[in-house]
Amino acid sequence: MNSLIQLRHTLHQHPEIALEETETARRILDFFKPLQADQTLEKLGGTGLAFVFQGKKPGKRLLFRCELDALPIVDLKESNHQSHVPGKGHLCGHDGHMAIICGVGEKLSQKRPESGDVVLLFQPAEETGEGAQAILNDSRFEEIRPDYAFALHNLPGFPLHQVVLRKGTFAAGSTGMRLHFTGKTSHSAHPDAGINPAQALAQLMQQLPQLPKEIPGFSLLTLIHAELGTLAFGTSAGKGSLSMTLRAFDQEDLDLLIEKAQALAQKIVNQERLKLEVEFVEKFAVSHNDPELYSLVKTAAEKLALSTVDKPEPFTWSEDFGLFSQHCPSFLFGLGAGENCPQLHEGTYDFPDELIETGVEIFWDIIGLAEN
Missing domain, CATH: 3.30.70.360 (Alpha-Beta Plaits)
Known part of the structure; x- marks a missing residue:
């Protein structure tokens, strides 16, 4: 897990905003080279990346998505991994989301799914609402078109590690x-x-x-x-x-x-x-959670003895992942970043490293449960 934390810190130090994420993509590509994915798609929708791990027998294709881009906001949180780029910072936690998906890649390199395929997607330009559409418009998307798509977003204001769920509309x-x-x-x-x-x-x-x-x-x-x-x-x-x-x-x-x-x-x-x-x-399209995938995510969280909460109303902010929910059954859930964690897009925000292992384990259990 220390290697994932170090990766997250490196990404945090070198933020790139929407449609400029070339060096971020290169770092992710370098991380995945020794993991020997069965298929690698580069420059997907611009700077995007997809890594495919094939199962031992035919089955459903699951896609897990994270975001490459940072924000044009000054990183004010003093730390040994503070942003080196003036006026830019990973103040939404996409560096942590990438580290989580990289951790899932490490696990898949050691153990392929029993059935079906797993696609790990690193999407550009989430913050501007352009990235998901660019991925879907890329002719190579047909090579990774999923049966189910999943994503998470860290949520300051909720208890650390708590899983925030909702059927139907998750975000506006x-x-x-x-x-x-x-x-x-x-x-x-x-x-x-x-x-x-x-x-x-x-x-x-x-x-x-x-x-x-x-x-x-x-x-x-x-x-x-x-x-x-x-x-x-x-x-x-x-x-x-x-x-x-x-x-x-x-x-x-x-x-x-x-x-x-x-x-x-x-x-x-x-x-x-x-x-x-x-x-x-x-x-940004409405982020719609497929009701049938709800139990899959909730079971994965409960298996890990994590606290879960059903949010009564959708979030009023928007997420680019919503566009995927128009193309296949999808599920976006929240992962609590701590009740005292600064809010997303604030200059003092910094993704909690403790969430990396939690995110990896939830996604890993979803893969296992989807095979059954």
Whole structure:
């Protein structure tokens, strides 16, 4: 286990953000070379990696996924493995998730599954919502298309090692949406000679956050950025933009919220004689847990005498793994990182090394249970 902790520390020292994870992928590839996987897929969906361990006889193909990318956030936690890259840090725990999957690889190198295949997937660009789609779009994905897919995420605020479970929606789907307004600049002494987006921005900033009240299930619209013209006191603005994040627990609710937001924006820009361009970024599908896989994961946790808890409501954050749940039965679960652990994406967060062995053992037991 010390080698996995050392690997995690090395990854933590050299974080790479979404779509830049070339050195991280190289380190993972170097780790797996002596493990002699039966098949290795490199540059999957960009920088992704997949290692296939074939069973002794035909059976189901299980995929276990982790993430390669770090965040563009300063690592403030002083330690002997603090980030060496200014302004970047593994502040979501993807370094720990990678170490866990590497530990599963070590076990598979010693003992292949009795039946079926196990695919260990290292996915790029989870933080931006681009990585899962890139993996699925890669023509080689057909070579590893799973019957079942699993992933975990560490969860600060829950007791250390506790397994957090939920049937159905585990985490919300979300999308970033940007509205770009184009009018006409004019002299600020003659604003009536131009078309200024200010009134449209003001109306939309008031009305858009109210739209979730019209959605039957949980949804949320959060304004994150607004821009109007430039800092030129002699000019009445002719351009503006408004950015927001929309999220919901149900994909249909999310689609409805997007539809209503676009319709409202179009109505107001028409009234204000503006042109509208809509842009979507960082799209995350709803993470849906297959009910039939619930007992498999819960049994694995109980076999290890780990505490389990069923979360009554889904998490309001999003996870790129949700896209896999649209393509095969999938299950995402949480692993408590400690009640006093700093929250994800905070500068002082650091993945607890104690969770590596726990994560490895849970995944290993899931492999064993799925064979029976």
